Amino acid sequence: MASDHTRSAILTAAERLYADRGFSDVTLRDIVAEAGVNLAAVNYHFGSKDELIAELFVTRSIATNRERLRELKAAEEQGGGRAPIEVILRALVGPTLRGCLGPENQRSTAARFMIRASIESVPPIRRIKNREIDHLRKFVGAMRRALPERSEVDIYWGLNFALAMAHHTIRESERLTKLSEGQCDLDDVEDVVARVVSVATMALTAGRVEAKAPSRVAAR
Amino acid sequence: MASDHTRSAILTAAERLYADRGFSDVTLRDIVAEAGVNLAAVNYHFGSKDELIAELFVTRSIATNRERLRELKAAEEQGGGRAPIEVILRALVGPTLRGCLGPENQRSTAARFMIRASIESVPPIRRIKNREIDHLRKFVGAMRRALPERSEVDIYWGLNFALAMAHHTIRESERLTKLSEGQCDLDDVEDVVARVVSVATMALTAGRVEAKAPSRVAAR
DNA sequence: TTGCAATTCAAACAGTTGTATGAAACTATC
DNA sequence: GATAGTTTCATACAACTGTTTGAATTGCAA
Numbered sequence: 271m272a273s274d275h276t277r278s279a280i281l282t283a284a285e286r287l288y289a290d291r292g293f294s295d296v297t298l299r300d301i302v303a304e305a306g307v308n309l310a311a312v313n314y315h316f317g318s319k320d321e322l323i324a325e326l327f328v329t330r331s332i333a334t335n336r337e338r339l340r341e342l343k344a345a346e347e348q349g350g351g352r353a354p355i356e357v358i359l360r361a362l363v364g365p366t367l368r369g370c371l372g373p374e375n376q377r378s379t380a381a382r383f384m385i386r387a388s389i390e391s392v393p394p395i396r397r398i399k400n401r402e403i404d405h406l407r408k409f410v411g412a413m414r415r416a417l418p419e420r421s422e423v424d425i426y427w428g429l430n431f432a433l434a435m436a437h438h439t440i441r442e443s444e445r446l447t448k449l450s451e452g453q454c455d456l457d458d459v460e461d462v463v464a465r466v467v468s469v470a471t472m473a474l475t476a477g478r479v480e481a482k483a484p485s486r487v488a489a490r
Numbered sequence: 491m492a493s494d495h496t497r498s499a500i501l502t503a504a505e506r507l508y509a510d511r512g513f514s515d516v517t518l519r520d521i522v523a524e525a526g527v528n529l530a531a532v533n534y535h536f537g538s539k540d541e542l543i544a545e546l547f548v549t550r551s552i553a554t555n556r557e558r559l560r561e562l563k564a565a566e567e568q569g570g571g572r573a574p575i576e577v578i579l580r581a582l583v584g585p586t587l588r589g590c591l592g593p594e595n596q597r598s599t600a601a602r603f604m605i606r607a608s609i610e611s612v613p614p615i616r617r618i619k620n621r622e623i624d625h626l627r628k629f630v631g632a633m634r635r636a637l638p639e640r641s642e643v644d645i646y647w648g649l650n651f652a653l654a655m656a657h658h659t660i661r662e663s664e665r666l667t668k669l670s671e672g673q674c675d676l677d678d679v680e681d682v683v684a685r686v687v688s689v690a691t692m693a694l695t696a697g698r699v700e701a702k703a704p705s706r707v708a709a710r
Numbered sequence: 711t712t713g714c715a716a717t718t719c720a721a722a723c724a725g726t727t728g729t730a731t732g733a734a735a736c737t738a739t740c
Numbered sequence: 741g742a743t744a745g746t747t748t749c750a751t752a753c754a755a756c757t758g759t760t761t762g763a764a765t766t767g768c769a770a
Contacts (some may be wrong), residue, residue, distance in 0.1 A: 276717080276718080294612075294613070297756080297757070297758085298757080298758065298759090299756090299757090299758095307718080307719095308717095308718055308719050308720080309719090309720090309758095309759090310718075310719070310720090310759085310760080310761090311717085311718070311719090312758090312759095313758080313759060313760075314717075314718080315717095318758075318759080319757095319758060319759090389611060390610075390611065391609060391610065391611075393514075399665075400665070403665065403668060403669050406669060407669070410669070422670075422673060423670065423673050423674055426666065426669060426670040426673060426674050427674060427685055429669075430655075430658070430659060430662070430666050430674075431655050431658075431685075431686075431689055433658065433662075434654045434655045434657075434658030434659065434662075435650075435651050435654045435655065435658075437654075437658060438650070438651075438653065438654030438655075438657060438658055439650060439654065442650070442653075442654075445620070445623065446646065446650050448623060449623050449626060449627070449630070449646060449649075450642075450643065450646040453642060453643050453646065454643055454646050454647060454650075465647055465651075466651075468693075468696075469651055469689065469692070469693040472689070472692045472693065472696055473688075473689040473692065476688075476692055496747080496748080517726080517727065517728085518727080518728065518729090519726090519727085519728095527748080527749095528747095528748055528749050528750080529728095529729090529749090529750090529751095530729085530730080530731090530748075530749070530750090530751095531747085531748070531749090532728090532729095533728080533729060533730080534747075534748080535747095538728080538729080539727095539728060539729090
């Protein structure tokens with residue numbers, strides 16, 4: 271094991287290069303040049319290029335998922351096993367958005383890497399995403415408890431739309447900025463979270479629990 | 491020009507293979523084998539692989555955009571230059587969803603190709619998508635006319651969320667089906683359109699034009 | 711110091727990729 | 741039916757890719 275200096279140098283260099291130039295543009299030779307290590311080191315330490323990418327992505331998404339569940343658990347415990355739907359949705363999309371957006375010039379390498387992963391979706395990453403379903407089921411459970419009268423299908427659609435808004439906003443943030451000529455402020459992450467949560471909440475409560483908190487629905 | 495038999499054989503084969511196996515898995519040699527033509531024919535007729543992909547994508551997206559504008563224009567003419575926001579949103583997301591979803595076993599090659607393009611987003615396709623902004627501006631204009639009291643920023647966010655729900659549902663349709671264990675019926679395209687339009691409408695009208703048509707908001 | 715395992719290294723490997731070439735075959739016009 | 745222009749073809753090219761190899765080096769324990 272020694273100090274694992276080479277191993278972590280590869281991880282750092284790979285994340286930075288993938289974040290900057292995307293997966294399809296970066297070769298192992300680029301990575302080892304940036305890391306200042308030998309070409310064979312990648313296969314020695316990670317087995318293959320795909321496993322290197324997988325490790326990068328898994329590390330980051332584990333962190334996000336942990337934060338998601340932490341927020342969800344805290345909310346449900348505070349509410350005696352049942353959290354308000356807005357808070358559940360916030361726990362679902364908040365960590366993802368906070369992890370990727372924010373002022374562009376101060377975005378971490380990790381953030382930019384996750385944006386790339388969201389845009390390009392290379393095979394090893396797709397494989398990992400497919401295993402995320404179990405994780406999402408925990409949110410389905412919480413949402414069901416929060417909205418017991420709501421049909422199961424509506425819950426799934428609500429979840430789908432919440433994730434849609436969060437991920438699409440991340441993926442197409444540049445286009446939204448250009449389209450709105452800078453008027454949409456994507457640097458204000460908490461505003462983005464509030465907007466997504468607000469719309470997703472409406473999607474899940476409209477036509478049913480109308481009586482509840484109509485003042486919360488307006489974005490901002 | 492002759493009959494252009496070779497040219498169209500390449501287009502057909504390429505669309506089919508890309509639809510079935512994705513961009514990264516299909517080589518020019520696969521395409522010419524499927525088309526029964528010579529390898530050099532691709533560069534002769536299209537100039538390069540990227541230009542072939544671009545032509546495939548442009549053809550399909552022009553068709554979608556034309557349909558979008560047709561619906562938008564019809565709606566605005568009927569309303570004397572101002573269409574209801576629901577109809578505008580339906581014109582925006584309807585053609586895209588109808589072009590990609592529907593019963594899986596009867597999905598056209600074109601539909602499956604567009605799903606792939608939505609998932610993989612290869613360079614030549616990304617370039618074309620970036621030119622789509624002018625097209626979207628026409629919808630921004632219509633939405634502004636439909637909701638004159640709404641702030642411009644809210645309009646952009648509403649448009650962004652509408653596209654988010656449509657594209658994410660297309661891209662992740664498989665995952666939604668699996669997560670919901672088949673309960674979410676993605677074959678019923680008009681139901682999907684109605685759900686997306688309903689939520690997007692709420693996003694754009696909540697907190698303002700509340701008085702208007704509260705019966706329409708509930709999806710099914 | 712010696713010995714042994716872990717690590718690093720230069721080099722080559724094996725395969726694939728998109729593209730270019732130049733001759734051959736075809737097609738339509740005169 | 742000769743000719744000019746288009747299209748097709750087999751083949752080679754040139755470059756790049758991830759991976760493997762086997763020797764050299766390093767670091768640590770006995």
